[in-house]
Amino acid sequence: MLDADAAYLALKARDARFDGMLFVGVTSTGVYCRPICRVRTPRRENCRFFASAAQAEAARFRPCLKCRPEIAPGRTEPWTVMDASRTLAQQAARWLDQHAASGGKASVETLARTLGITDRHLRRIFVAEHGVTPLQYLLTRRLLLAKQLLTDTDLPVTQVALAAGFTSLRRFNAAFVERYRLNPSTLRRRSGPRASSADALTLHLAFREPYDRGAMLRFLSQRAIPGVESVGDTTIRRSLRLRCDDRELHGWLQVQFVAQRPLVRVELAPQFAPASATLIRAVRRWLDLDAVPDAIDLALRDLPGSGIRLPGALDAFELAVRAVLGQQVTVAAARTLATRLAQAWGEPVATPWAAEVSRLFPAARQLAALQPADLGALGIVRQRAAAIIALARQWDALQARLHAGEPASALIAALEAVPGIGPWTSHYIAMRALAWPDAFPPGDVAVLKAMNCSAREAEARAQAWRPWRSYAVLRLWHALAQPISLGSPSR
Numbered sequence: 001m002l003d004a005d006a007a008y009l010a011l012k013a014r015d016a017r018f019d020g021m022l023f024v025g026v027t028s029t030g031v032y033c034r035p036i037c038r039v040r041t042p043r044r045e046n047c048r049f050f051a052s053a054a055q056a057e058a059a060r061f062r063p064c065l066k067c068r069p070e071i072a073p074g075r076t077e078p079w080t081v082m083d084a085s086r087t088l089a090q091q092a093a094r095w096l097d098q099h100a101a102s103g104g105k106a107s108v109e110t111l112a113r114t115l116g117i118t119d120r121h122l123r124r125i126f127v128a129e130h131g132v133t134p135l136q137y138l139l140t141r142r143l144l145l146a147k148q149l150l151t152d153t154d155l156p157v158t159q160v161a162l163a164a165g166f167t168s169l170r171r172f173n174a175a176f177v178e179r180y181r182l183n184p185s186t187l188r189r190r191s192g193p194r195a196s197s198a199d200a201l202t203l204h205l206a207f208r209e210p211y212d213r214g215a216m217l218r219f220l221s222q223r224a225i226p227g228v229e230s231v232g233d234t235t236i237r238r239s240l241r242l243r244c245d246d247r248e249l250h251g252w253l254q255v256q257f258v259a260q261r262p263l264v265r266v267e268l269a270p271q272f273a274p275a276s277a278t279l280i281r282a283v284r285r286w287l288d289l290d291a292v293p294d295a296i297d298l299a300l301r302d303l304p305g306s307g308i309r310l311p312g313a314l315d316a317f318e319l320a321v322r323a324v325l326g327q328q329v330t331v332a333a334a335r336t337l338a339t340r341l342a343q344a345w346g347e348p349v350a351t352p353w354a355a356e357v358s359r360l361f362p363a364a365r366q367l368a369a370l371q372p373a374d375l376g377a378l379g380i381v382r383q384r385a386a387a388i389i390a391l392a393r394q395w396d397a398l399q400a401r402l403h404a405g406e407p408a409s410a411l412i413a414a415l416e417a418v419p420g421i422g423p424w425t426s427h428y429i430a431m432r433a434l435a436w437p438d439a440f441p442p443g444d445v446a447v448l449k450a451m452n453c454s455a456r457e458a459e460a461r462a463q464a465w466r467p468w469r470s471y472a473v474l475r476l477w478h479a480l481a482q483p484i485s486l487g488s489p490s491r
Contacts, residue, residue: 007049020073025061032056037067054132054140062180070144074290089129100141101165101277151191200267207289210307230356244275252351286312305475316433318361340378364395387420408436440469450476
């Protein structure tokens with residue numbers, strides 16, 4: 001339960017630590033806002049406080065057009081087995097977030113089957129944890145996504161409805177008017193001019209400070225594959241292959257940290273319009289925009305590095321291949337091998353930056369058709385070449401472990417069944433592909449060096465950092481100023 005008096009103090013202070021953690025409904029206007037909204041602070045007796053946008057909308061408040069609740073950061077809830085019902089409810093919410101744009105596929109019945117429970121039990125635990133039913137939560141996610149697309153882009157209303165997961169324009173219009181008391185076209189007119197053009201879809205995503213932008217950009221820059229991605233002082237550009245409604249889309253995206261604001265500007269290739277919902281969620285995980293710094297800093301108070309985030313991955317297969325390439329070599333050597341792989345089998349793709357980004361990373365089906373000798377010609381040793389090909393051939397089955405609601409242990413076990421993939425590699429892939437906050441790759445040489453202890457001692461000491469051990473690993477890596485020596489796993 002929210003403490004209303006404490007929430008009002010956070011609202012008066014416009015405390016950014018609570019952005020996305022609480023919302024305020026103002027009874028005199030019928031609008032709900034983020035706690036950082038710059039409008040005049042409402043009187044205490046006119047405020048109602050909610051833990052989520054879905055709760056505010058269920059109470060008949062509509063989203064503020066100024067602070068835009070749809071771009072607020074979400075919550076990072078660590079996976080736990082201490083409370084099974086709460087864990088299931090959190091997994092259900094993550095599943096709905098991931099599948100909100102999937103139309104009829106994102107049904108409560110499908111979700112209940114995925115979790116292995118009855119519809120009735122799902123509704124009971126979901127209401128107990130989130131204060132709304134799964135259908136109310138799902139509708140809020142879809143409407144807020146539609147509001148973002150209407151505000152930030154010039155996509156036709158019909159395309160916005162489909163991209164947000166509505167199966168018909170009539171149902172979308174009815175739901176929008178019923179919830180927000182204005183039609184989509186009126187919202188678009190009120191929102192004013194948009195930054196999007198015919199050449200790109202432009203969206204904005206918020207996050208909580210502190211965020212060490214420099215650390216994130218350095219991490220990605222050191223691993224950037226020339227031709228596939230490019231990292232600048234504030235900007236990341238890359239190519240991307242994406243599945244959408246049984247189609248494979250090829251294109252590009254650019255993200256830029258907005259100066260002096262907790263905001264990321266995202267530009268997408270126009271062909272990614274149908275997958276914009278998927279990409280919004282993917283970018284949030286890739287750049288760890290939903291992290292809760294206060295909770296992480298409290299658990300890691302004995303480690304320097306507040307604001308260091310967990311880099312995720314836009315392409316899980318690419319990350320997995322690069323993790324295998326990085327076994328027992330330096331980061332620079334792994335990058336060289338990944339570059340050769342992309343140049344040999346990556347497909348050309350048109351982007352606005354042909355000199356920087358011009359190729360896709362090879363798809364699983366392309367590498368599955370190769371033999372170890374083909375990769376050996378690039379300087380990849382036979383054992384790792386065989387592991388990459390085995391990974392590619394089993395990727396369809398492994399992908400099933402990457403969906404929301406799956407514990408990291410399931411992915412780790414499936415990966416370690418692939419010849420050539422051991423515990424360090426499987427934990428590293430889970431850490432970044434799943435954005436798993438509690439990974440601690442066994443025997444990591446850099447971690448042991450930073451902690452100055454044995455693997456057994458490191459594992460014991462790291463228990464105090466749970467459930468945020470992934471962030472501890474990143475802080476320890478960051479603390480090592482010297483280059484990684486040959487023979488340690490490459491990160």
